[in-house]
Structures are given as structure tokens and as C-alpha cells.
Amino acid sequence: xxxxxxxxxxxxxxxxxxxxxxxxxxxxxxxxxxxxxxxxxxxxxxxxxxxxxxxxxxxxxxxxxxxxxxxxxxxxxxxxxxxxxxxxxxxxxxxxxxxxxxxxxxx
Amino acid sequence: xxxxxxxxxxxxxxxxxxxxxxxxxxxxxxxxxxxxxxxxxxxxxxxxxxxxxxxxxxxxxxxxxxxxxxxxxxxxxxxxxxxxxxxxxxxxxxxxxxxxxxxxxxxxxxxxxxxxxx
Numbered sequence: 298x299x300x301x302x303x304x305x306x307x308x309x310x311x312x313x314x315x316x317x318x319x320x321x322x323x324x325x326x327x328x329x330x331x332x333x334x335x336x337x338x339x340x341x342x343x344x345x346x347x348x349x350x351x352x353x354x355x356x357x358x359x360x361x362x363x364x365x366x367x368x369x370x371x372x373x374x375x376x377x378x379x380x381x382x383x384x385x386x387x388x389x390x391x392x393x394x395x396x397x398x399x400x401x402x403x404x
Numbered sequence: 405x406x407x408x409x410x411x412x413x414x415x416x417x418x419x420x421x422x423x424x425x426x427x428x429x430x431x432x433x434x435x436x437x438x439x440x441x442x443x444x445x446x447x448x449x450x451x452x453x454x455x456x457x458x459x460x461x462x463x464x465x466x467x468x469x470x471x472x473x474x475x476x477x478x479x480x481x482x483x484x485x486x487x488x489x490x491x492x493x494x495x496x497x498x499x500x501x502x503x504x505x506x507x508x509x510x511x512x513x514x515x516x517x518x519x520x521x522x
Contacts, residue, residue: 334509341515
């Protein structure tokens with residue numbers, strides 16, 4: 298099983314600031330199979346990024362993904378009020394797994 | 405636009421079996437997509453349970469494989485989850501989801517809370 302470790306667990310930032318979230322895999326993940334999701338309280342997860350760097354339909358360009366191999370990053374260039382949420386990375390290989398999640402909270 | 409809707413009992417007894425159905429609209433279940441189940445215990449993270457292709461081919465989370473069955477009903481355009489030998493640790497919001505042609509879960513149901521309790 299591929300274990301995904303997200304850091305930091307909680308990020309305290311102000312609106313307008315930049316958020317950088319990390320996802321580290323226990324073994325190499327094909328970039329094609331690395332995704333990021335956003336989950337707001339009481340809602341289902343929403344796909345933000347697939348293929349490590351491609352934005353899903355309707356996702357604003359302030360969200361970007363990068364990385365390869367075992368290290369991947371989700372960047373939110375300027376936080377909007379609706380971006381304060383929990384973010385999950387996922388590897389969608391043979392036996393998909395999710396990271397433990399990272400909360401972006403208002404400072 | 406694909407829409408998914410989970411349905412099933414909200415309360416099941418320990419040692420019993422959880423049965424949920426995901427109704428699909430806006431797409432045909434025989435399209436080249438994988439149809440998945442994901443769960444989330446209260447206050448915790450996401451756990452992938454398994455997936456099915458319309459041919460009946462399945463992949464399951466190794467940690468749940470002995471207790472899980474996912475099936476598809478093409479005539480009703482829906483797929484289902486069965487999880488047996490339930491304990492309180494299986495209490496969670498259960499989501500159905502699908503890839504929509506991507507290597508990621510692009511469409512999600514709203515989720516349904518299943519509580520395991522006597």
C-alpha cells in the first residue's frame with residue numbers, strides 16, 4: 298500500500314496569503330495518478346487537480362499542482378474566504394489511497 | 405453532468421451487513437468509467453473502499469477486501485456496496501463517486517451517514 302503523508306496538518310493563514318501544501322508518498326507515484334481534493338464542512342470532496350498539475354473543470358487558476366515521484370505540492374496563490382477548508386491528496390493507482398488531510402484555517 | 409445519489413439504511417446493527425445503492429443520472433453506467441465507494445468516519449479522513457467497472461471487474465481496499473462486495477445493476481443504472489461483519493469502526497459517511505474519464509474521482513454523491521449501533 299502506498300502511504301501518503303500530508304504536511305503541515307494545519308495551516309493558519311489570512312485571506313490573500315499563499316498556501317503551500319505538501320504530499321509525500323512512501324513510494325513513487327506516477328504523476329498521472331496524483332490528485333488533490335477540497336472538502337468544505339458538511340460537503341462532499343471536490344476534485345481540484347488531477348494528473349498532478351491539471352485543474353479540474355471550473356477550478357480557479359489560483360489553484361496549482363506540481364511535483365513528481367514521491368513529492369507533490371498544492372499551491373493556492375491567494376487565499377479567498379471560500380478556500381478555508383480541508384485538502385486531501387490521493388494516488389489513484391492500483392490500490393488508491395488518500396493522504397490524511399491538511400486543514401487551511403483562518404488566522 | 406453526472407449526478408450520483410446514495411441510498412440505504414442510516415442505522416445498522418453490529419455484526420450485521422451494510423447495504424447501500426448509488427443511483428446514477430446524466431451518464432450511463434456502461435460508459436468507460438470506474439464507479440467507486442469512499443467513506444469518512446466522523447471527524448476523520450477519507451478511505452477508499454473499492455470500485456467496479458460495468459463488466460463486473462472490481463478492485464477493493466486490501467484492508468476491507470474480506471468484508472466488501474461491490475456490484476453493478478446495468479438495467480437500473482446503479483451500483484451497490486455491501487459491507488458485512490460490521491463494528492462501530494464502520495460508522496461513517498459513505499460516498500459514491502466516479503472518475504468521469506479521469507484518473508481521479510471527478511463526481512461525488514452527497515454522502516450518507518451510516519451508524520453502526522445496537
